Amino acid sequence: MNKIIDAKGQNCPIPVIMAKKEIDAGGQSFIVEVDNTTAVRNLEKLASTRGFASSVEETDGVYRVAFTKDEEACCAAVQEEKGSKWVVFVGHETLGTGSDELGANLMKMYFYTIAQEQDLPSAILFMNGGVKLPVFNDQIVEHLRDMQSRGTEILVCGTCLNFFEIADKLQVGTVSNMFDITQRMLYADKVIAL
Amino acid sequence: MGKEGYLVLTFESTHAAMAAQKYLKDKIPHVVMPVPRCISASCGIAIRVENGELERLKPLLGNGFPVEGDSYRLYRVDSQDRAEALALGPAGH
Numbered sequence: 001m002n003k004i005i006d007a008k009g010q011n012c013p014i015p016v017i018m019a020k021k022e023i024d025a026g027g028q029s030f031i032v033e034v035d036n037t038t039a040v041r042n043l044e045k046l047a048s049t050r051g052f053a054s055s056v057e058e059t060d061g062v063y064r065v066a067f068t069k070d071e072e073a074c075c076a077a078v079q080e081e082k083g084s085k086w087v088v089f090v091g092h093e094t095l096g097t098g099s100d101e102l103g104a105n106l107m108k109m110y111f112y113t114i115a116q117e118q119d120l121p122s123a124i125l126f127m128n129g130g131v132k133l134p135v136f137n138d139q140i141v142e143h144l145r146d147m148q149s150r151g152t153e154i155l156v157c158g159t160c161l162n163f164f165e166i167a168d169k170l171q172v173g174t175v176s177n178m179f180d181i182t183q184r185m186l187y188a189d190k191v192i193a194l
Numbered sequence: 195m196g197k198e199g200y201l202v203l204t205f206e207s208t209h210a211a212m213a214a215q216k217y218l219k220d221k222i223p224h225v226v227m228p229v230p231r232c233i234s235a236s237c238g239i240a241i242r243v244e245n246g247e248l249e250r251l252k253p254l255l256g257n258g259f260p261v262e263g264d265s266y267r268l269y270r271v272d273s274q275d276r277a278e279a280l281a282l283g284p285a286g287h
Contacts, residue, residue: 101212105239108226139225 003030007039008062013179015039016046019067023050028069033062040065042179049183086190087123088114089181090130095194107133110194111143121192123153123184126173130194131160134173141171148172155181199272201243201251201280202227204235206265211239213260222250232277233269245270248280255282 005022007015015034022030023046032043040056043065047054053070056063094103095110114121124144126134133140134156148154154173161167161175185191205211218224222243229240243251255268269277 102208105212105215105226109228109239112225112227142225 002066003027005030005032007032008035010034010039012038012042012177016042016179019043019046019065020050023052023067027067030067032065032067034065035062037063039063043067045180049187084190085122085188086192087125087184087188088121089125089127089185089191089193090133091127092194093129093132107194108137108139111140115143115146120147120150120152122151122188123155124173125155125157125176125181125184126160127157127181128160131156131164132166134171135161135166135169144172153184155184157181199245199270201245201248202230202233202269202271202277203241203243204229204233204267204269205237205239205261206235208237208239210261210265211237211241214266215239215241217258217260218254221254222247230271230275230277232271232275233267235267252282 003022005018007018010018015032016039019030019032022032034040034043040063044054044056046052047065047067051070052067054068055066057066058064092103093107094100095106096103124147134144134154144152144154155176156170156173158167158175158177161170167175203214205214215224215226218241224241224243227240227242229235229238233240251268263282268280268282270280271277
């Protein structure tokens with residue numbers, strides 16, 4: 001009989017944290033019950049990054065997400081982690097402090113330069129004023145699209161987009177949350193914070 | 195953004211580079227980039243314009259361009275990262 005974790009009525013990211021605790025405690029096979037599809041998606045993502053297979057069943061608005069340790073997926077996950085993964089965290093609209101005008105130019109030049117390289121970051125994470133870049137900065141949007149098409153994940157803090165009331169104007173990247181963003185930092189070999 | 199070469203404007207000062215960028219905004223498609231290694235300029239900010247835009251760029255560097263003629267340079271950079279200085283003749287004036 002699989003262990004059942006009741007995460008119904010819990011808001012993001014609590015269901016994911018509950019599942020993570022179970023994995024960290026050595027759980028090989030368990031079920032998380034949630035009541036919204038966002039939680040289901042986040043749990044599925046967690047499963048794939050931690051080497052678990054997942055399946056979902058729904059009855060009367062309750063989703064039962066089953067986690068099962070997947071040896072093959074686990075190997076793939078370990079291998080993936082072996083490559084040097086680096087991520088860029090962008091917490092400001094401009095690069096450095098001193099002059100915003102200069103900082104805006106330096107930020108464009110930074111993205112121009114990293115987009116020229118073969119070795120791209122595995123993820124670029126935008127938070128606070130940084131979220132304005134994938135919304136308003138056409139040059140940087142272009143560089144991000146280029147890197148995204150070559151495998152870089154672009155995650156943009158949804159809370160921050162809402163705060164600036166620009167969520168509907170995002171040009172590139174995925175609306176994300178604190179959990180996913182901290183997870184990308186945690187599993188990176190190197191985090192470059194701008 | 196293709197790899198087949200491009201045009202690049204370099205400047206004597208950061209202020210000139212930023213003034214030029216402000217002026218060219220909405221007038222011609224361009225991106226801000228660091229000055230390519232093959233070129234030496236006293237300011238590290240350069241403006242890149244695609245090759246096909248040369249005829250559109252030239253008149254913009256005439257009357258109204260906020261940087262003095264001796265304070266910026268125009269180069270063509272080829273796919274092997276070799277730079278060739280372009281003369282800013284009277285074209286377009």
